[in-house]
Amino acid sequence: MSRSVSCNADSPCAGSKIGGCNVAQLGRLRREFLKVRPGWRGLCLLCFALLMQPIWVDDVSDPRLADYRDVRDADLRRKRGLFMAEGRFVVDVLLRDSRYAPDSFFLNPKSFEVLEPVINECGGDAPVYVAKQEVFSDVVGFDMHRGCLAVGNVGEALGFEVLIAQAAKEASLVIVVEGLRNTENLGGIFRNAMAFGASAVLMCPESCDPLYRKAIRVSMGGTLCIPFAQVTSWPAGLSRLRDAGFQLVALDLADDAIPLDELGLRIVPDRPVALLLGTEGRGISEAALDQVDHAVRIPMAPGVDSLNVATASGIAMHAVFAGNGGSNSKPGAPK
Template identity: 40%
Template sequence: MLDDPTDPRLAVFMGLRDHDLRRRREAPGGDMQGVFVAEGELVAGRALTAGYQALSAMVDGARDDPLPPGLPADVPVHRVGPAVVAAVTGYQTHRGALVAFARRRLPDPAEVLASARRVVVAEGVVNPTNMGVILRSAAALGVDALLLDPASCDPLYRRANRASMGLGFALPHARLRPLPDGLAPVRDAGFTVVALTPAPDAVDLHAWADAVDADARVAMVLGSEGPGLTEATEAAADVRARIPLAVGVDSLNVGVAAGIACYVLGRARFDGRAR
């Protein structure tokens, strides 16, 4: 049982409460470069199923069975007391386990676009919880890949993969150059670029999607929490589409909007229209 949160064997798990600190630690050049952390048995199990390599685990020492199911036998497992759990996570529980994983090489955008039909592009989505909701919606509703501009947050960050319930681990993702120029590989792959906006002069997303062939390549672009898409990116889109809202409501949370849009654009895959 480890009761000292400064034990070097637990160094990979420290800083999880501070998003900026963790981002710096996991960024290129940081001391945790190439590592991400999954919280809870379900999320960690989905990372294992998606093929990520587990490096070490920190589990609640009070557990009868300290091992998250499916964890390879050669992965170090550190049982810890409540003081360590609180020091690392900021509260007394961490859903039973934290598992550190090795990142994989980030693919080129062309790789993830090659076989995709529906993709989500994020511009300036910086809130990890919203990113997790986008990932969960995209994975559940027929989207094939996620593309992110340089400003969007890390989809493997602990709060993001927790909000996605680990479903995002199986969704390919890649980074683009700053938008709108960063949309070039999306256009080169034959995608229609659809900017999601609450602007009243935009077309109704539902009506537009109904007229699109189920096998058409569509890239839905989502903007940051608050300001939404930049004017340049919205102007560069092939289509500007909106989700109709009640009178007096100006916009939706980006995660909620993503869920609706993913359903509208992906539903053809569930109703037999896609070949």
């Protein structure tokens, strides 16, 4: 099947014709198809998709590809409220499992062939730009063999209070990070959170952005489907977790921290847990540690004083997950 193109009324292609209709009319037609009774909807969408074509691009300087041309994450976020998803698996997560709406797609022919069904089903009216691999690489500025990018709309941030209320109701695990500025580590934490059923990730104001491209890629799309929020009042805001019924557990290297394998004896079953993580070097601040109920450490061989924070988070999340009998809630936010 072929994929639709989409333009606003002021764009140069808004009056172009496809199958006897202009693009703006086809956009409205697609929205009407979505109102059709479910029994007929699939047939209607199939007919609609057959009328449409992707936008083939062979000019590296095409202005419609500006978002994909040597653009830094911070520029996308600050200027336009967008983020970049990279790779077929991550783009599939963006479309099927996230609350974010795609703004556009930029694909090589193979990626378009693979993703066309899910784009037709979940891509809305976002335009799909397709280019040969050599043109694709020239646009993005390096040889990206995956040949698959999508720009998404950030939308409104989720509220801290809303997330902890939902997690408390489900008695699920929440991850809290302090001072984490490395996007790869943050992405790894989100990937672990997805694997072990954490329902949300909460961050101090100093932590990096989960919607930076590298964080999204390393998380395998976890930052797109696990809801997150910033705790603006830090570390005083941690008290709100306790007020909501959470047991606060921190990973710490202190000698008096209890071994991780004893945590199951200390926490109360059927009550939600908030797991607090800090950086490898500085660790968790004393002010934040003052808020926790239990400080735990991961036993290690002599001479080894720490683990990478993403690695340590996975070990700790598994301990909580296994202690709950593998029953943490499936992550997800209202779409």
